[in-house]
Amino acid sequence: MDAINSAISFIKEQYKTNEFIPLHIPHFGGNEKKYLIETIDSTFVSSVGAYVDQFELMMQTITETKKAVAVVNGTAGIQVALRLIGVKAGDEVLTQALTFVATANAIAYQNATPIFLDVDLDTMGLSPKAVAVFLEEFGDLREDGCYNKKTGKRIGACLPMHTFGFPVHLEELIKVCDAWKIPLLEDAAESLGSEYRGRPTGSFGKLAAFSFNGNKIVTCGGGGAIVTNDLKLGEKGKYLTTTAKIPHQYEYVHDEMGYNFRMPNLNAALACAQLEQLNKFLDNKRELAQDYKVFFETNGIKFRTETPGTKANYWLMCVELENKGERDLFLKTTNSNAVMTRPIWQLMYRLPMYENCQKDKQINAEFLEERIVNIPSSVR
Ligand SMILES: *Cc1c(COP(=O)(O)O)cnc(C)c1O
Numbered sequence: 001m002d003a004i005n006s007a008i009s010f011i012k013e014q015y016k017t018n019e020f021i022p023l024h025i026p027h028f029g030g031n032e033k034k035y036l037i038e039t040i041d042s043t044f045v046s047s048v049g050a051y052v053d054q055f056e057l058m059m060q061t062i063t064e065t066k067k068a069v070a071v072v073n074g075t076a077g078i079q080v081a082l083r084l085i086g087v088k089a090g091d092e093v094l095t096q097a098l099t100f101v102a103t104a105n106a107i108a109y110q111n112a113t114p115i116f117l118d119v120d121l122d123t124m125g126l127s128p129k130a131v132a133v134f135l136e137e138f139g140d141l142r143e144d145g146c147y148n149k150k151t152g153k154r155i156g157a158c159l160p161m162h163t164f165g166f167p168v169h170l171e172e173l174i175k176v177c178d179a180w181k182i183p184l185l186e187d188a189a190e191s192l193g194s195e196y197r198g199r200p201t202g203s204f205g206k207l208a209a210f211s212f213n214g215n216k217i218v219t220c221g222g223g224g225a226i227v228t229n230d231l232k233l234g235e236k237g238k239y240l241t242t243t244a245k246i247p248h249q250y251e252y253v254h255d256e257m258g259y260n261f262r263m264p265n266l267n268a269a270l271a272c273a274q275l276e277q278l279n280k281f282l283d284n285k286r287e288l289a290q291d292y293k294v295f296f297e298t299n300g301i302k303f304r305t306e307t308p309g310t311k312a313n314y315w316l317m318c319v320e321l322e323n324k325g326e327r328d329l330f331l332k333t334t335n336s337n338a339v340m341t342r343p344i345w346q347l348m349y350r351l352p353m354y355e356n357c358q359k360d361k362q363i364n365a366e367f368l369e370e371r372i373v374n375i376p377s378s379v380r
Contacts, residue, residue: 003299004333010295011339011376014288020338024316026219027379030277035269047242049265051272056225058275059210062192063202065227067234070263070271071241074189074211077224078106080241080261081207082157084226084233085183087112091156092148092358094134094182096126097347098365099161102211103187104348112156115148116349116359122307124344124368125168126160132176134360139180146180150358158182162191162201164374165217165313166306170196170204185209189224192217193282193313202227207237212271217285217315218278220271223263284379285314292317292375304372317377318344324370331373344372 059068244258
């Protein structure tokens with residue numbers, strides 16, 4: 001209890017306030033207003049405009065990828081990435097149960113079914129070991145890919161998620177996926193700016209999706225991006241997300257069922273102003289994480305830090321309590337004292353629409369589900 005009360009005081013000191021402290025709020029300290037006004041004055045507020053192009057170029061640079069496609073939100077980005085890699089109705093997709101619901105929803109939108117595999121305790125993301133063990137038991141490698149011996153269905157993709165910006169064990173995961181001919185996509189919605197062995201997350205999968213929702217490290221109100229090193233896939237992604245229209249001087253010709261998943265130029269203007277500050281945000285959050293680490297260590301509470309060989313963006317920071325009882329006490333005390341904290345998500349197979357999905361034992365996911373709590377992580 002003493003430790004929790006000290007934590008409340010410490011967090012209030014960080015944000016120099018006695019008022020309510022939210023989990024994560026946007027920080028608009030750059031060219032946001034300038035770019036927005038410029039966009040309104042130009043009248044190009046909607047789905048084409050210079051900021052959309054600039055945003056895509058900035059995302060290519062930041063993620064060190066060849067092609068970025070601006071989209072309306074991160075969920076749509078994952079959905080289209082799945083389609084681009086060839087996930088079809090009736091396919092299955094390997095992912096983690098410890099994730100935000102959008103990961104599983106995006107799979108379901110593609111009329112595919114998620115298979116929930118366990119996470120690693122250190123990264124809180126999809127475990128290469130769990131994937132390998134699952135495929136040893138159920139994998140059936142054929143000419144056109146990997147099938148599930150239990151259901152007879154094709155496993156169309158593997159979709160790990162970098163929880164709170166902590167990168168998964170990418171190298172090991174890629175190895176397993178390659179061996180079983182399963183394309184890897186990254187749900188990088190939470191990990192803009194995170195690195196794995198010196199390279200940005202999002203640059204490892206065949207495709208990756210980012211989110212710019214209001215609570216993410218960089219926001220444009222709502223928005224997303226698909227990135228890839230495969231130019232052909234990238235161009236197809238742009239085409240599909242802009243109604244699959246064949247260029248023509250005046251005719252409307254669409255040769256596939258596309259989507260209106262465009263990011264409006266107004267949002268892209270905000271995104272550009274925010275991306276200009278990404279490095280500043282990353283440094284600021286890293287310093288806060290360091291201060292949290294020292295504080296929580298001396299108060300006997302485990303603060304989660306990046307794993308060796310990775311750089312986390314420290315988007316949402318978290319502590320790991322001893323057990324569910326301690327967790328509940330921490331949640332109750334902090335939230336009653338104007339410090340917003342939240343438990344990690346309920347595992348996907350607890351939700352009615354995903355309760356019948358195939359899954360493994362989930363030992364680590366259930367351990368973390370009972371113990372992880374997010375704490376205020378906004379830029380100070
Ligand atoms: C935020 C988030 C998404 C979805 O992004 P939106 O832009 O809100 O659609 C997807 N996956 C994860 C893990 C997220 O945290």
